[in-house]
Amino acid sequence: MNPVQRRFREALLDAERAVPPDLQDGAGAPAGRRFSVYRNNVVVSLTQALHDAFPLTRKLIGAQSFDALAAHFVRKHPPTSPLMMYYGDALPEFLGSFEPLTHIGYLPDCARLDIAMRRSYHAADTPAVDPSAFQCAPETLIALRLALTPAAIILRSAWPVFDIWRMNSAEGGAKPRVMAQDVLIARPDFDPAPYLLPPGAADWLEALDAGRSFRDAHDHALQTTPKFDLAQALTIALQSGALTDSKTKDR
Amino acid sequence: MLDNSRRIDRLPNNAGVGYKPQHFDDLRADPGPVKWIEIHAENYMGAGGRPLAQMRVLSERFAVSVHGVGLSIGGETPLDPDHLARLKHLVEWLNPASFSEHLAWSTHDGQFLNDLLPLPYTNETLAQVANHIDQVQTTLNRQMLLENPSSYLSFAQSTWSETGFLNELVRRTGCGLLLDVNNVFVSATNLGLSADGYIDAFPLHAVGEIHVGGHDEDTDDHGAPLLIDSHGKPVDDPVWALLDKTLAKTGLRPVLVEWDNDVPDWTTLRSEADRAAQALALVA
Structure with missing residues (x-):
């Protein structure tokens, strides 16, 4: 040759x-x-x-x-x-x-956050679930099946990566204290942003994404994190547009 | 979904610019003479998000040229089938007025080097490149344009001139050519050739698009001028003069201003497009 x-x-x-x-x-x-x-x-x-x-x-x-x-x-x-x-x-x-x-020590996870932001930016456009989907009878709600949009990425870190990101962003933030943080990177429209996840929310989102029903995912999150706050987690998921009920999930 | 019914199916003989996302609003508000835009194919191979959304809007109004920088048509190894499939997907989605690539290589043994690298011009490379062009044109089901490179050196084993090599590729594959007059000026200066002589020998009948762009100046080991095809500044006067000479021979053609590094504000880029439009007006 x-x-x-x-x-x-x-x-x-x-x-x-x-x-x-x-x-x-x-x-x-x-x-x-x-x-x-x-x-x-x-x-x-x-x-x-x-x-x-x-x-x-x-x-x-x-x-x-x-x-x-x-x-x-x-x-x-x-x-x-x-x-x-x-x-x-x-x-x-x-x-x-x-x-x-x-x-x-926290540098590799900060690089992972940069990668997730970029992947989210280029990910497929999938409509987020409409909040009205949750205004339904309890038996419908518990059977609801949702998934993460392609633009939603979960980063679990042993470091306070969200606080590190915020301190270095344009708005600025307090000096991070040493702690583990789970971060959701998602894209409500075209601009990805990190969202700090409360304890248990990463488990909840991953359970939903694995195909478990709304009730099963909630049960799962409570098992891993007894103080899991569904209302708080759901608010972040809706704000960030991270969840979809679209059947045509394409990654 | 992209509405393909309103797509313009060939590049207009007007000024175009290399599109940069930061110019999205300004380009639409004040296009000046710009009637078409060129995008780098690889930047639009993501699954979604802002790049594709911008293209949905812009392709309604501007003719689009898809310009590949990563296919490695001049490579001695086979074309990457995954990349070719991505290209086919993009071209089917956008249905651009033109698709073009470079007489260069960038991938070898699975490593992508992110630069347009030179090849020797021999019977062997001629057959390889012709095969690759055939493969691209068959896959995309359309003619492609092949761009002449900017050269900083040459290969001892070359047996074809660059213009002869390109002419033979046109004859064998039916591809068209993208004539980059800045590349002609850069290569001619660097290799001690005549830019006018290159244009005279170029198969001008096959030219479907012309590029102009800026270059930097350096020197080689012997203090001889070494021009670098940087696309990071305004087009130099000798390149504008070479464009005038070329257009006088080709007649009207689509002319693109490339500015890829240190991208200026829209007003500056648009004034370069104005100058390209003036060159075209001299021919009309």
Whole structure:
């Protein structure tokens, strides 16, 4: 097989490798730093893609540190698909093992929040359940079957990721205290936002999404979290447009 | 659902711009001379959300060109069937006035490098690229346009000129061409060739669209000028002059202003489109 593109690719991501000898300038002299244009384009464009895709992570460690670590990451984990909107799935794990940053324990989950925001942004449009669906006879209500919309993503974290996000958002917030937080990322219209879930709500939403009836999901949440507050959880689910009764769920 | 009945089925011979989501409101309020827009296919391959919603609105009013940047038509490995299927889905949904891609590669061994990389022009690569174009045109059931690259170097093993290579691809596959005159200017400067000579040798009868865009200036190891196709600033005067010369030969064609990095406000981009419209007015 023709090895031209293999040699080219290997030298692109590894600046230690020699420029392939079949590359030349217009006069037939070795290409030299002309090859660096491609090396630079690849690393800069991939770094920029991550820079745009991980706003919270970038803010937490600063743009300069972020771009430096991104330049490491893109060489180790080049994209495997031309869909740059999904690039960076391996970043949370990379952050967890990247020596200079391992002391920031919450960083990987903050990167997961960035990923969830982006996935939600591009997810399929599914109409949220109308609140009037809950104004029905109790026997209808308990049998109701709902699911998460494709744009609704649950992130369970051992860290206060919602508070970290809020403190770093435009509106700002108090300095987070150490605690675990469950976060719902959802998209009422086109702009995804994180919602802090009260205890048990993540279990409740996941039970609904697994196909359990309204009553079964409630029972399940009460089992895991005796103080589960259905009214509070339902309010957040309706505000965020995270639940659908549409039968045509498409992920 | 997208209403396909009102779709414009070919690009108009007017000025267009590379569409950026931040211009959504301004473009509709004050399009100036802009009659069509171009989108990068890969940015509209999500399942839903704002990008597709914007396209539903804009495609009612503007002709749309879908411009792929990730198919790797010049690759020595087979086209990614998943990506081709996504492209087919997008093209069937949007029914754009045009689909175009690049004479370049970006994927190898399952790694996507997010850049338009060069290939040698040999009989072997000619057959590979022609096969890939056939595959795309058959899958999409439409003619595609292939864009000439910007080059920073050349391959010792090339046996075809770029214009000869493109001409032969047109002959073998029936594809059309997207002539990027900024790329012509960049490549000609970088490789010490004549831009006018390139245009003279180009199969102009096959040109379905013309691009202009901005470039940066650097130098190579020997201090010779090395232009970088950056799409991050206004179009340079020599490129506008090359557009005038090209349009004088091709006649009216759709002309697109590309500005992909450091994207300016709408007024600045629109004034570039005004200049493209003026170039077209000289031909009319």
